Amino acid sequence: MHRALVTGGAGFIGSTLADRLAADGVEVVVLDDFRTGYRAFVADLLERPNASLVEGDVLDPEALSRAMDGVDTVFHLQANADVRFGLDHPQRDLEQNTIATSNVLEAMRAAGAKRIVFSSTGSAYGEPTTFPTPETEAFPIQTSLYGASKAAGEGLISAYCHGYGFTGVVYRFVSILGERYTHGHVFDFYRALKRDPSKLRVLGDGRQEKSYLYVQDCVNGILTGLAAQDGPGFEVYNLGSDETLVVDDSVARITARMGVTPEIEHAGGARGWIGDSPLIQLDCTKIRALGWKPQLTLGEAIDRTLDWFEAHPEIVLETSPA
């Protein structure tokens, strides 16, 4: 890898990955429109001689083409990651996760770049019947527009690998936590408790079981699977922890760390929202067989996230939720 493009490179996972690539000596191009990315996340990176920024949207062919110049590997992390509100604007996931991926693939084809890494999601399994869920789980029945749009992105990449000799490595993530985490329920809980530490409303019945992964473990996993890919082809890896945590236990960990004792109100129902999965636990045997394993426990990942929140009130408390 000589020159890499990171779409969504000013976002949570994107900027963490971009930092790592630049530190490893790769020339890094960040493409971001700063709608949900933060300038602060790439400020240090862009001081480096081997990092540059193209400000724009992957839906803008001109910006995309400019960002693609000389690139051999694309980490396509830009996405609408707003899983819960898909039903409020049902074509946003299609545009930002499926059509955007098609645009990236076309820009790669035009520029001669043939290696793509894609951030998919455990939600692409819909509601699977096997736990932990392996990559070869049954043909999914999608339960969210987010999952559907990411599965569609995977399918496009796979067809490009087969049809044009691309190399594609897809990761189905659990929820990622850590420094720069700026959306999702741990973020929402923290902000709500900062506003009012006396009570907390939790979507669902609090018994949904989730898996999390620390962002540096995620970046290590991404690079591990990519390094194992030798030549054209298509591989999918689950990327998560073997642990799960029920929502109420996450809440307990968060409130303990924050030193608050709110009254917990459950909104009720087995799912936090329509399309929410009551249980996400991915079978990560495939990526572990390459020698990867997470360095942090779920609890440690939550603690790191909270410590970062405390150190960055200017981002965490000032931002309007994405």
Next chain:
Amino acid sequence: MHRALVTGGAGFIGSTLADRLAADGVEVVVLDDFRTGYRAFVADLLERPNASLVEGDVLDPEALSRAMDGVDTVFHLQANADVRFGLDHPQRDLEQNTIATSNVLEAMRAAGAKRIVFSSTGSAYGEPTTFPTPETEAFPIQTSLYGASKAAGEGLISAYCHGYGFTGVVYRFVSILGERYTHGHVFDFYRALKRDPSKLRVLGDGRQEKSYLYVQDCVNGILTGLAAQDGPGFEVYNLGSDETLVVDDSVARITARMGVTPEIEHAGGARGWIGDSPLIQLDCTKIRALGWKPQLTLGEAIDRTLDWFEAHPEIVLETSPA
């Protein structure tokens, strides 16, 4: 079902289905832009008082909205069915099969229509490892843009069923044959042999094993699965025959019926084109459990197709290939 919209209703399967619905007393609206549909296929239909036409494209929101008026059930059959040439224009499948399906779903939501039938494809399995392939085959690795775009359409419909209480019935078809069949390799073979009966070039090595289904059996299957669907939900059915036919055997049946003895030239390779499946055989236990079974053998379906070709040279020989 009171009033049904058939997108692609002037096409091969769409017009056959529209005829059947109208004969059953359903009010039928045909939406077609006649790019690949034929006015001749809906001429008789449109004489009926319970059938009407909206001329336009599903990518045109205004035409779609007009066609949706008062409709309770949508048979979304409009598609780019040009499986072999996806790599020549890689965003066409996305537009016509995925984005178009999203547009149809949005128009349904706006109009209050909540029941959709979708023509997917056995190609959505990519290259499966189980034969005959059941609906619950492993999470597919797409090998064609066509398969990827149809799988993406399925995912969208499934998410709408889960999120908005829609009813979705998806059929993964094998190749459909019969009266009004106007694209695909039987069509191409026939036209080539009419031009020059002395030789025939066959893509691949002639050993690819395909499954076919007669169009009236297909329409019966569509209506059988739909009738079994009671209230909101999402179901997928394979729709095909238990028989398969090797390409060379199809060629032999075609040439015998046509009374020609061409020299057969094989282009070579296990696949007819990139993204072609060397073997398609769907496990149709699920739809058969509802009492459906095909009435015609594969050979009989081929014969009916050839007889229709002979009777309609003005369509079969005059048309430029889609």
